[in-house]
Amino acid sequence: MVTYREELLKLLHGLSYEEREVTLTSGKKSNFYVDGKQTTCHARGAFLTGELFYEKIKACGAAVQGVGGLTMGADPIVAAISVVSVLKDDPLHAFLIRKEPKGHGKQLWIEGDKNFKAGDAVAIVEDVVTSGGSLLKAVERARAHDLKVVQALTLVDRLEGGAEFLAEHGLKLEALFTIEDLQNFSG
16 A cells, blocks of 8 residues: 555656756756645645645644745645645644735735734745755744744755754754655655
8 A cells, every 4th residue: 555655755756856957046056856836736746745744743742833834835835734734623724924025015924824823833844945045034934923933844855954054043854755765766
């Protein structure tokens, strides 16, 4: 019987992993690319991602009230986790963190903020972590909104220093997969 993790890895390898030269957000060159959104926007991929992240969140031992992350990579993940949590009768509300504040209205950094109160424990998620900079930005925005970040999670860790960078800022990165899982997939 195929596990959810094995099924998600197969989807990630088939939809999100490409061996080609790219320039990353950091400006650094790489000979492979991981576009997690290709998998997290797939119907089955979204379900599997939501299930596996929900399990990680529940295993952390903290009373997490919600899940959020920096738009755009985190958007389908937080939605999937939130929906899965309702199916388990254990709702985790979602919030989205903008890269820049909204230019009109209330000029919000965070969408979905009315579902939380100061001090609520949350998990921050990302689709792919390379340097850890985007995930740290999301954590800082959540903390500035008086949310207590208790977990930092990623779908794929590229193993390029992100976990170490986040550790320097007091965060332990938990990854569902590493780039080695994708590169060694024989499926």
